[in-house]
Amino acid sequence: MSEPIQRTLTIPAEYAGQRLDQVLAELIDDFSRTRIKEWIEAGQVLVDGEKLRPKDKVLGGEQVRVAATVEEATGVAAEQIELAIVHQDRHVFVLNKPAGLVVHPGAGNADGTLQNALLHLDPKLAQVPRAGIVHRLDKDTSGLMVVARTLEAHTALVRAIEAREVEREYEAVCMGVMTGGGVVEAAIGRHPVDRVRMAIREDGREAKTHYRVLKRYRAHTHVRLKLESGRTHQIRVHMAHIRYPIVGDRVYGGRLLLPKGASPQLIEALRGFRRQALHAASLAFAHPVSEKPIKCEAPLPEDMQGLLRVLAEDQKKK
8 A cells, every 4th residue: 555745846055065864864854864865766756856865965945756655664563552632533643752762764764763652552653654753753852743643634733843833842941030921033053063953043934933931040041932843952952052951961961950949859850851841732634534623732841840849949948
């Protein structure tokens, strides 16, 4: 069984000089680089109307048209991994992903991923691209994700995400005391030296994050955030950019911030928080078939609740 895939996009200027397959794997991130390389080699990708090789370098500004097919997935094994399902019907799942669970198999994570778990939960997902996964959360970010169970739902959800019709809100614990909420509007692109990191770049892809204060502590702030775009590491990069990095973020967090006179309990809690304190708390979208509104909420996981409890105890010293 196969599904036709059609995409049209423009390559942003920030990708100039990079390989075509690498660029498209970032711009069409619901498919693997290996899959996209196969499409390019099969002539199913046209760049300004021409067929190129996967290794050919792009200049930026090219118009890309993808007309490909996806066969039933056979390379990812089903694994019994417990998942917290928040909503389900014939066409979609909404699940609450725990921190530490990788979304897709890849280098260093050949199995034990969300995709493996989904194939065990519903074997028919083998007939849907990437087992129905249409957007990602970082390994160490917890919270809500929507999964398409049918080809019809997959196509509709991908389009809704591209059109920014899927509303996502997050909660985070940031270092520093914010005076109030605001908006971060700063373009994001791949770091010029460290290719694992993202960075604020003038030639990056536009990105906008709204944030509001939920609770201030002596040296930290609990915030609610809403995305207008969905760039890789967007919240983490934006919060670091305005000098309120997320607690536990080992990539963008910088030096650990301890308030004066911090208790041993607080020091232990902050030093022991080994992931970014970021949780996808709310997800709202129109059902891909019925178009009825769906909104799901996921409470903060215990590790973040525990951190907030310790911060609240410390706040009493103020």
